[in-house]
Amino acid sequence: MTKQRKTVKRAAKSPTQRLYSGRFGFVMIVLLALPIALLGRLGLLQVVPEADQGFEFLQDQGDARSIREVAIPAHRGMITDRNGEPLAISTPMTTIIANPRLLLPTGGESPQEVEVVNRLAVALELDAGELLSRLKSVSSRRFVYLRRRMPPNEGESVLALNIRGISSITEYQRYYPAGEVAAHIVGFTGADDRGQEGIELLRDSELTGTNGSRRVARDLLGNVIRDLGVISSPEMGQDIQLSIDMRLQYIAYRELKAAVIRHQAEGGSIVVVDVATGEVLAMANQPSYNPNNRASFIPGTTRNRALTDIFEPGSTVKPLSIGYALETGLFTPDSIIDTSPGWIRVGSKTLLDPVNYGEISLTRIITKSSQVGTTKVALQLDPNELRDRLYQYGLGQKTATEFPGESAGTLPSQMVWSDIGRANVAFGYGLSVTATQLASAYATIGNGGVHVPVHLERNGVDYRAMSNRVLSPEISQQIVEMMATVTTLEGSGKNARVPGYNVAGKTGTAHKVGAEGYMGASYRSLFAGVAPVENPRLAVVVVIDEPTAGGHFGGEVAAPAFGKVVADAMRLLNVAPSTSTSID
The missing domain is CATH 3.40.710.10 (DD-peptidase/beta-lactamase superfamily)
Structure with a gap:
């Protein structure tokens, strides 16, 4: 009889034990529910495209941070003499551009940023002090030209420095093989590659091409890491043949x-x-x-x-x-x-x-x-x-x-x-x-x-x-x-x-x-x-x-x-x- 009472006594739980036991069960349920909910949410994001902030939304957000649409430049048409001798041609050049926000995150105040600008100035063959001052003045911008139309090999040496915020675009520079001999007929283009004088001005609309575009993925430094395909192909400018021999x-x-x-x-x-x-x-x-x-131009000539x-x-x-x-x-x-x-x-x-x-x-x-x-x-x-x-x-x-x-x-x-x-x-x-x-x-x-x-x-x-x-x-x-x-x-x-x-x-x-x-x-x-x-x-x-x-x-x-x-x-x-x- 005494033994039976002891057994019954052990089976009975105190209120505290019952509380702990309930909490434990609740925690276990929550712990089991969380991964289930997480898996459900992941499934919802990955499988149901119409879901609020679903996988398409997340892809768009990711693309917005890394995918860019860039221009495929179209070069101007050639100008030739009556025998096909080139009088004006376009050659691809490298233009170095910068994102001052990435290049100078502290506005150019840190010694590390000054050192980076000094290395960049040497590669660009620019005065380091002037370059730093210029970048500071536009530190809130996301785009600025540093040096336009460099020979491609020189541009590559700048990009090889792998400086954050420095990248390049391709631009075309006009070259005139006959120089001063045919200058008054052919004319010349300006910094924007539009005609300023002569046939270059007269036939500017025909010579000017239409840029194409392509989609690329860029890293945090602005470098292209993947080409995602051409959106539209460039249309090159029309060639003009002169009567000149x-x-x-x-x-x-x-x-x-x-x-x-x-x-x-x-x-x-x-x-x-x-x-x-x-x-x-x-x-x-x-x-x-x-x-x-252009530095040799004299007014009136x-x-x-x-x-x-x-x-x-x-x-x-x-x-x-x-x-x-x-x-x-x-x-x-x-x-x-x-x-x-x-x-x-x-x-x-x-x-x-x-x-x-x-x-x-x-x-x-x-x-x-x-x-x-x-x-x-x-x-x-x-x-x-x-x-x-x-x-x-x-x-x-x-x-x-x-x-x-x-x-x-x-x-x-x-x-x-x-x-x-x-x-x-x-x-x-x-x-x-x-x-x-x-x-x-x-x-x-x-x-x-x-x-x-x-x-x-x-x-x-x-x-x-x-x-x-x-x-x-x-x-x-x-x-x-x-x-x-x-x-x-x-x-x-x-x-x-x-x-x-x-x-x-x-x-x-x-x-x-x-x-x-x-x-x-x-x-x-x-x-x-x-x-x-x-x-x-x-x-x-x-x-x-x-x-x-x-x-x-x-x-x-x-x-x-x-x-x-x-x-x-x-x-x-x-x-x-x-x-x-x-x-x-």
């Missing part, structure tokens, strides 16, 4: 530079045009600049003088005026004009010849560039008809080049013409032209009297379909033969002669115009012509601005450069020599 361009540039140096001139231009097609084969200017070295600078063409207009005189039927090349006594009074002005030529033919008026003879012919012509004829040659209007900043020049337009006004226009005063317009006019004469719009690009446009006849073939040939006498030994342009070829042209010497009128001792020396006489292939214009040594007349200064350019051009283009020439 770089072989002739080098010749024209060489001779122009030599003439400017020889005569200590302010500058000059040479334009070479294919008379049959209107294509500009060469267009050189002085002074020039190197588009590959970037303009294309052959298309922007206007001037009075002087006696180079006489063949055009005489051509109209022949068209009227009032004159022939052999018509006699009395130029005695070597001067003529027109209104209040006295116009002079160097000597009294007496009675001379219309041809000899061109040969000797007689002011008196030209004036007497002009006073018998309708001035409005003459003006209109000059316009048909391409004067007083822009060419088909569409070149940025091109000048249209001016032609006088009057209801009532004074006699001196009529005379002035006939010998090239009172109007203004560009060197390219003058070349266009002479190309018209060389092309049998048909004017084809002058242009710089081979873009598939049929410019011959836009042509117009200015002179009859017979009259244009007569003018060419009359101009051929200018380059004989007794002509004013004898220095333009070319061994083996007959050439035709006209000298010109014009006073420069300043703020207060004509500048007494400042001239432009001109020579314009075609070659060869028998079947003209090229029209060439040479303009030398303000020569100060070795004379100032067109026959002394511009004619020799014309002869040298034509001599080399004829051989380069395989033009057959003339059967007989004025040079033994």
